[in-house]
Amino acid sequence: MKLAVLCCWFAIGLFLLALPLSAQQTPAASSPATASSAPHSEVSKEVSDKLAQLDQRVTAAQAAGDNAWMLTSAALVLMMTGPGLALFYGGLVRRKNTLAMMMQSFAMMGLISVLWALVGYSLAFGGDGPVIGNFHYAFLRGVGMDPNVDYAGTIPHLTFMIYQMMFAVITPALITGATAERMKFSGTVLFMTLWFFVVYAPLAHMVWGKGGFLNAAGGRFPCLDFAGGTVVHISSGVSALVCALYMGKRIGFPKQPMPPHSLVLSFIGACLLWVGWFGFNAGSALAANGLAASAFVATHLGAAAAAIGWSVAEWFKNGKASALGAISGAVAGLVAITPAAGFVRPMPAMVIGLAAGILCYFMVTRVKEVFGYDDALDAFGVHGAGGTIGALLTGVFAQQIVNPIFGPGNPVGGRDGHWGQVGNQLVGVLIAWGVALVGTIVILKITDLVTGFRANEEQETQGLDISQHGEEAYYFES
Amino acid sequence: MMKLEAIIQPSRFESVKDALREIGIEGMTVTEVRGHGRQKGHTEVYRGREYTVDLLPKIKLEMVLPDKLVNTVVDTILKTAKTGKIGDGKIFISRVEEAIRIRNEERGESAL
Numbered sequence: 001m002k003l004a005v006l007c008c009w010f011a012i013g014l015f016l017l018a019l020p021l022s023a024q025q026t027p028a029a030s031s032p033a034t035a036s037s038a039p040h041s042e043v044s045k046e047v048s049d050k051l052a053q054l055d056q057r058v059t060a061a062q063a064a065g066d067n068a069w070m071l072t073s074a075a076l077v078l079m080m081t082g083p084g085l086a087l088f089y090g091g092l093v094r095r096k097n098t099l100a101m102m103m104q105s106f107a108m109m110g111l112i113s114v115l116w117a118l119v120g121y122s123l124a125f126g127g128d129g130p131v132i133g134n135f136h137y138a139f140l141r142g143v144g145m146d147p148n149v150d151y152a153g154t155i156p157h158l159t160f161m162i163y164q165m166m167f168a169v170i171t172p173a174l175i176t177g178a179t180a181e182r183m184k185f186s187g188t189v190l191f192m193t194l195w196f197f198v199v200y201a202p203l204a205h206m207v208w209g210k211g212g213f214l215n216a217a218g219g220r221f222p223c224l225d226f227a228g229g230t231v232v233h234i235s236s237g238v239s240a241l242v243c244a245l246y247m248g249k250r251i252g253f254p255k256q257p258m259p260p261h262s263l264v265l266s267f268i269g270a271c272l273l274w275v276g277w278f279g280f281n282a283g284s285a286l287a288a289n290g291l292a293a294s295a296f297v298a299t300h301l302g303a304a305a306a307a308i309g310w311s312v313a314e315w316f317k318n319g320k321a322s323a324l325g326a327i328s329g330a331v332a333g334l335v336a337i338t339p340a341a342g343f344v345r346p347m348p349a350m351v352i353g354l355a356a357g358i359l360c361y362f363m364v365t366r367v368k369e370v371f372g373y374d375d376a377l378d379a380f381g382v383h384g385a386g387g388t389i390g391a392l393l394t395g396v397f398a399q400q401i402v403n404p405i406f407g408p409g410n411p412v413g414g415r416d417g418h419w420g421q422v423g424n425q426l427v428g429v430l431i432a433w434g435v436a437l438v439g440t441i442v443i444l445k446i447t448d449l450v451t452g453f454r455a456n457e458e459q460e461t462q463g464l465d466i467s468q469h470g471e472e473a474y475y476f477e478s
Numbered sequence: 479m480m481k482l483e484a485i486i487q488p489s490r491f492e493s494v495k496d497a498l499r500e501i502g503i504e505g506m507t508v509t510e511v512r513g514h515g516r517q518k519g520h521t522e523v524y525r526g527r528e529y530t531v532d533l534l535p536k537i538k539l540e541m542v543l544p545d546k547l548v549n550t551v552v553d554t555i556l557k558t559a560k561t562g563k564i565g566d567g568k569i570f571i572s573r574v575e576e577a578i579r580i581r582n583e584e585r586g587e588s589a590l
Binding site for chain 1: 526
């Protein structure tokens, strides 16, 4: 990028040097219409024309670079849902529920994508209301190749829309970790549809939408959430906890052993999540710039430190560092670094990751046991808890040297001396918890009345693959 | 005719099979089984949840032999399957009434 700009300036220099010569030689040929006016204005017009052209080309070059990165990022984020999350969750359940688990993620790739295009995008990013958008962009009306300068001035509006769509797709899929092995498919579809409208779209608008009251740039409570700590992880994690409590435990839990049927699948899934997360976090810079690089580095180091944190905690506790522990730790770190990625330096990123790795280990082992809820795959323990600690620590470690979001020279987080930001983060966290709690309870009641939410005893015992989808993940006789 | 069932450690199976082939044993039926005797299982921990795995994987060999071969086979299995630790398995021997080859309806020891 720098090289291209340098070349452009070099070209301008050469052009300016050559100008007097060409002006003397071919004044009439170059612009016969203005031949009668003074040569001086003729030259300056030509220069300004050329400069405008050059300016256009530079902008186009930047737009091309940004667009390439953002389309790639959108694809990376989709890869997090399928196959990433589908494999991660699919491997953690018992064999009889593998396909149902994967299908719950995959169904979101269909369902939420369509809802997003119909009205979801507009509700999240249309208008400038404090709580929710409007129907301005419904059916993607007016969403075309020209940029939407409110959000990302260098990429096509369509690119921004599809990138944000992938976030909307993965968020509800995360919830299915808590309800694993006992949620009906019809109930899943209805619940997720309602959840998308009641919880996701409003939260996305509040935090990221123009005029949203939690928006870091100009909201009433400027809450820093670079890539979705509140919108994606707290919302899904807290809703997951509500779902797990509402549904009750799986039959036989906790007496009957329910070990993961294939940690190999989970392992591949977690690694795909890690890679996809670069699109999630570094892509949230919405451009292929220095901020994207900073977020990329913070993301990676956060995940690495968290994998170490969880493993060490486990090593102390059980005498062994397990593969499941290491990959769970990495995911917890990725969750926690999500809101912070575009605001913190590399060393604080590691601190955030380490804290998340240890805290989430404690959440899924001790806290879950004490309260006895059956958050089957730890959607709350990892996303709810990791998202919360990440959102709060973002307020502590955010620095204007990384991202001067409150204007040049203005302090951003506690590291800059602006400790009030931790308070703003807390407001964001509480709002996200509140919307998720209340919204999910209401939606669960509605779902239960219409389709039912939980599979019946016979279906659950038989396994959701056969009872919900009429197929098996592993057919050894064939 | 005698039927011999040997339950052995999976890690010893290849050696046992090779040793039996060396003394001229032609046929056997092998099953992967799970079970336990005096050997204790182990615990596995998944995200803090402890599971005790007390049924351990074993290999079961089944073969029906002419009476005169039984002792040699038992000796061979004892020699090759033994590690000296708890969990090495057991051998069960029982009498067999009849053997019939399905292909040509041959009966008795010649069907083996």
